Amino acid sequence: MTIGDAAKASGVNAKLIRYYESIGLIPEAGRTAAGYRVYSSSDVNVLRFVKRARTLGFSIERIQILVGLWQDRSRSSAEVKRVALDHVAELEAKIAELRAMSDTLTHLAHACHGDERPDCPILRDLEEGGGSCCDGPPR
Amino acid sequence: MTIGDAAKASGVNAKLIRYYESIGLIPEAGRTAAGYRVYSSSDVNVLRFVKRARTLGFSIERIQILVGLWQDRSRSSAEVKRVALDHVAELEAKIAELRAMSDTLTHLAHACHGDERPDCPILRDLEEGGGSCCDGPPR
DNA sequence: CTTGACCTTCCAATCATTGGAAGCCTTATC
DNA sequence: GATAAGGCTTCCAATGATTGGAAGGTCAAG
Structure with a gap:
């Protein structure tokens, strides 16, 4: 081939x-x-x-490890599982990060009229650093 | 400065x-x-x-646009909102992608004994391409 | 023998950021 | 005035995974 x-x-x-x-x-x-x-x-x-x-x-680096385990007959499934769960943890962290971004922006966009006028809460947030506008009580 | x-x-x-x-x-x-x-x-x-x-x-490209709108007094909030919602759509798409990965792997890891034995559903999935192992009926 | 489809290597670009090297400028201290 | 520290300058390179192109060699069919 x-x-x-x-x-x-x-x-x-x-x-x-x-x-x-x-x-x-x-x-x-x-x-x-x-x-x-x-x-x-x-x-x-x-x-x-x-x-x-x-x-x-999976990153290339982790795939290296997985391929090695795959071809190792004396591997333990615990090793494979650990690699997989490490990756899951990273995925979940990334998801949480993106989720927070999306929720913040969705909230801001919802508060934006979206008409021909220039006033816009989205720009105000970017201007002010998202500090305290429109937020509920901090917990 | x-x-x-x-x-x-x-x-x-x-x-x-x-x-x-x-x-x-x-x-x-x-x-x-x-x-x-x-x-x-x-x-x-x-x-x-x-x-x-x-x-x-936001990507640098979109930030260029946002800065331009920010400094444009004759902007419409609709333009800003559209840029923001475009970004939200991308975030949600990415989240869905990562969510699917994480769920699949979590499922596989759950089915993995995680002991000293070599048998492992995670490796089996990678080997077989995740085609049909353990899945419910396709919808 | 020519055409076209494949293969080869090498270099470059993506996206946003960080790092280092080599050298100049400023400030403070001796 | 010399010197050391630290900040500034530019340029080049690396990250991670992938894709693109250019220039050139090879193979099969016509």
Whole structure:
């Protein structure tokens, strides 16, 4: 299989496969006499694993670890679970951050007339640093 | 005020102030005879506006627009609101994406024993592409 | 033998921010 | 006046993951 075939079979862009190789996420592929990279179906399995892990938002660094655990028959599921839960914690932190942004902005936009007049609570918030306008009692 | 003073007053790193100037987000600062950048309190206000907007997750591109509207007395609040709501839509899309990742992983981790044995539903999901393991009926 | 589709490497851009290096300016102290 | 500290300047580079393009080699079919 050439890199293009492996790309189709795995769903990972050929360009990205080369990148993954360059950073050491996947091992260096074999080469034909002409210098073309050669892939086996087990290489494609690794690429599919990586793709699924990326879909779940794992960083390349964590995927390195996961691939290592995957191929280690003496792994403990506790190790895998810890990597996954570390990632979940990061996802939840990011979600909370975005949630706070969205809620603040939604609140401000709701208070904005949205007409032809220039007066706007959104700009007032940005101007004042979001300190204390319109907020309920602090808890 | 020097750039360091403006940084302290606005909360925006001096390095970042230079960057914002280089990309045209803020106008070029005046200079002393020796070439030092000079800032006024109104410059600091702009920096604070930018900082607050970044805190709310606005892209630099959108902040350009917001600063323009802020300084445009003939703006309509509808324009501001639209920019804000566009951003809210992006935030919500991102949140939904991360939510799906987190939920999937939480589910998988829950099904993982997390002990010394190698068997692990998380790795099985990554291996199989998350196709049909453990899912309820598709809707 | 030419065309087109593939492959190769290298460099660059994305987005916002941070870091360092090398060198100049200002201020304070000796 | 020398010197040291600390702030300022510019330029270059790195982050993370991915994508884009350019320039050139290779393979298969016609």
